[in-house]
Amino acid sequence: MDLAAIGVATVSVTGTLGAAVVTQFAVLRGKRIEGENQRLEHDDERRDAARRAAADTMRSTYADLNSATRAYRTAIRDQLAGFTDEPDVERVELARKAFHDLYAAAQMIMSEHALEVAGEVNLCLGLGYGAWRNARIPEPELDAWFAGPGSEAAWLLRHALRVDLGVIEPDPKTADRLRTLRAQRIDLFGDDPDNPRRG
Numbered sequence: 001m002d003l004a005a006i007g008v009a010t011v012s013v014t015g016t017l018g019a020a021v022v023t024q025f026a027v028l029r030g031k032r033i034e035g036e037n038q039r040l041e042h043d044d045e046r047r048d049a050a051r052r053a054a055a056d057t058m059r060s061t062y063a064d065l066n067s068a069t070r071a072y073r074t075a076i077r078d079q080l081a082g083f084t085d086e087p088d089v090e091r092v093e094l095a096r097k098a099f100h101d102l103y104a105a106a107q108m109i110m111s112e113h114a115l116e117v118a119g120e121v122n123l124c125l126g127l128g129y130g131a132w133r134n135a136r137i138p139e140p141e142l143d144a145w146f147a148g149p150g151s152e153a154a155w156l157l158r159h160a161l162r163v164d165l166g167v168i169e170p171d172p173k174t175a176d177r178l179r180t181l182r183a184q185r186i187d188l189f190g191d192d193p194d195n196p197r198r199g
Contacts, residue, residue, distance in 0.1 A: 062161040065102040072099040080143040117160040127189040149184040
């Protein structure tokens with residue numbers, strides 16, 4: 001036997017086996033990379049789904065809070081303006097509870113700015129409600145409050161929620177409007193928690 005033939009045969013067998021090993025290694029590496037890519041893709045899909053669900057929850061909560069704010073204000077205003085033949089305390093109480101429930105839920109997802117506005121709106125509506133229930137302020141004066149500053153409060157909240165959702169850009173004038181609302185609230189109800197006009 002010729003040593004050259006043995007050498008060629010050895011190299012051929014080694015090359016064939018080596019190619020199979022290298023091919024197998026490349027296939028395994030490719031599967032591992034493909035599996036990692038699929039895992040990353042699924043992670044991205046899960047994160048996107050979670051973001052979409054959070055955005056949907058936020059949008060739904062904000063829409064419900066906006067509706068509840070308007071319903072609460074309107075329920076009291078209807079009583080003050082005499083739009084109902086008889087007092088409908090139950091309607092006001094249901095609107096008040098709905099507002100408070102949604103306000104509590106929204107506090108967990110609001111930006112600081114929206115939370116500041118919502119807190120002021122909560123104070124405005126709560127003090128107005130207390131004044132209505134306890135007849136601490138003459139009805140025409142309280143009706144004017146709900147028609148003017150109370151309406152402004154609802155607008156400011158809706159604006160802050162829409163900014164939070166990215167629907168509109170922030171308006172620099174809203175800070176001044178919020179300060180004006182706060183001053184009007186203090187002017188009517190006072191800032192002292194022991195004030196008898198406070199609800």
